[in-house]
Amino acid sequence: MPTYNMHFEITTYSESDNGMHYAEDYSFWKRLIEHFLSGMDTFEIHCWEDEQAVVDEIIQQMKNVICRIEGKVLIVKGEMTDKAKNFLLSNPLNAAGQLKWFSVFLYCNGNILFSSEHYGTEFTGSGLNVEQKEFFISTLPEDISVLEW
Template sequence: MENNFFIYINLTEKNVDFQSYKYWFLLIDYYIKTANFIEFHVWNDEVETIEELSLKTNLEKIDLHPMKMVCFQGDINKNLINFISQESLNQNGDIKWFSLFLKCNGNCFFESSHWGSEINVENPDKNEIKMLKDMMPKNAVFNHFK
């Protein structure tokens, strides 16, 4: 992690428009174009989400026993992109997946964790950092580690 840009959004803070997760969908739309591989991490007790990923994607399912999680991973295709853009929110309007990782040629360059409240981008340039800051909710906290 030579150049790591980390963003935290407090999803419980009042008077902040994060519930639409507009920022999250903008990020996914932007970064998924560069990715060729994806991973979802879901807690074992999120049975509905696990079943949905099993039924609606062709991703490989891997049990992460020590972490009490399930990982779904595989190549990105148009059907998966459509699934993410249309079915990422649960019945309560929250992001379904605890973590989502986008990779290109084995290198993870984008991570969304804690149901979209933590975003990590590897090696962003100055223009990308400005774009990230402009699209985040007002309460976003930014940390740039070099």
């Protein structure tokens, strides 16, 4: 059975006050992330140092996480528990309707199989089967560029 490594990038962005790119609509987020949570054992969330409130929220909601700083990036990593799954699904957007997290990585056995980066405007899937590949394409907005290798 063939597998695919793919990168998807949303090409139409909403306006932002901070110069960052955000999707115009994140209605796809819950369906996409929920699909890829199955079978994952670890999550990792990256935020910029000036987004300390977002990191504090993660720490308050999920007590057993490891936090570290790499340059100007705050990294929170933890076990993929039911509580973590619920957190990723239930409150991902800020007051402006934008994804709170700069990057989200989902791991299985130490390998990153799914990533959402640049505030949910870029996605990578590793070792996708044909159904997962088609799911990505059918779930993301139509205005995406796709790279396959």
